[in-house]
Amino acid sequence: MNTLIVDDEPLARARIKRLLEKHHNITVLGEAADGQEALRLCQQLKPDLVLLDINIPVLTGLQVAEQLNLMAVPPAIVFLTAHPEYAINAFQLAVGGYLVKPVSEQALANTLSQLGKLNRVHIEKQQPAYIRYQLGNTIRRIALAEVFYCMAEEKYTHIYHTGGDAIIEHSLKSLAQHYPSTFMRIHRKIIVNRSRLECLSTANGLHYLKLRDCEALLPISRREFKTVKLALSSIS
Known part of the structure; x- marks a missing residue:
């Protein structure tokens, strides 16, 4: 699963990338530090999955998700944040999941496991027709x-x-x-x-x-x- 990591904190991106290395079905295509860069890389790289921090500069993660959901074939989105109060708004935009920082190895593994169980037919049913x-x-x-x-x-x-x-x-x-x-x-x-x-x-x-x-x-x-x-x- 081709993946893009979006977080304005280099150490947070490095931690997520390190955790992802244990999952052989995941390929990290790139990293972005703000919302505008995230949208540009999504258009260029067309990832299957975006691990998206909510509190990022230029455009928030929620704004990025709204734009990604306008794509003909949008990626799955998993939000990353230290603020659980965003959960309701996040789940309205992302079917992939919601991880609270600091992200644990087990929480990430559980979320990726659930994504892996969604075959293309299931994903299609979740998308507008x-x-x-x-x-x-x-x-x-x-x-x-x-x-x-x-x-x-x-x-x-x-x-x-x-x-x-x-x-x-x-x-x-x-x-x-x-x-x-x-x-x-x-x-x-x-x-x-x-x-x-x-x-x-x-x-x-x-x-x-x-x-x-x-x-x-x-x-x-x-x-x-x-x-x-x-x-x-x-x-x-």
């Missing part, structure tokens, strides 16, 4: 139920939905992993909404997928053909 993206200075969202398919194009991903299309920076892999019960891969560059599967068609020896209420015929790779055929047979 839509994908967020930014257009200019505005945060917009697309309901998962309205998505037809997503297609990788150079460094970006196009989401085609009932209201048109949108461009986001998250990869197909991250969307497929975060919403496993919604999306399935049919091609190296395409994932589709499982609930929109309709039928197969063949032309010139190539296979295509038709989605409900979508005009596009989407190419299916040879590698994914059996998976798509099986998925269609299960709904027929």
Whole structure:
């Protein structure tokens, strides 16, 4: 689990990092000392987990968490603080956990254990049923139920939905992993909404997928053909 540590105290960061070394499934990607740096590193590194102190400069941990939760695929957040009175506000923003300083080895281990038990389907159920993206200075969202398919194009991903299309920076892999019960891969560059599967068609020896209420015929790779055929047979 790729992890970012955010705390304005170097000794506190060093202690957390030392405790994490005992967990072989954890990789520390980086450290941040304030809220602005934390957001920048989250956009750059896209960690799975952020260990986030609440009392940090520039932006508080609570403000950072609010921004992280606007990401299309937000990381899990575990708050770190010496002030237990923040617990109510913290739990409204983070499903991962809440650790009171000084963080003990056992408390950290317990929290990481609980995170490890959350598979991607469970995480998806805890997230809102839509994908967020930014257009200019505005945060917009697309309901998962309205998505037809997503297609990788150079460094970006196009989401085609009932209201048109949108461009986001998250990869197909991250969307497929975060919403496993919604999306399935049919091609190296395409994932589709499982609930929109309709039928197969063949032309010139190539296979295509038709989605409900979508005009596009989407190419299916040879590698994914059996998976798509099986998925269609299960709904027929």
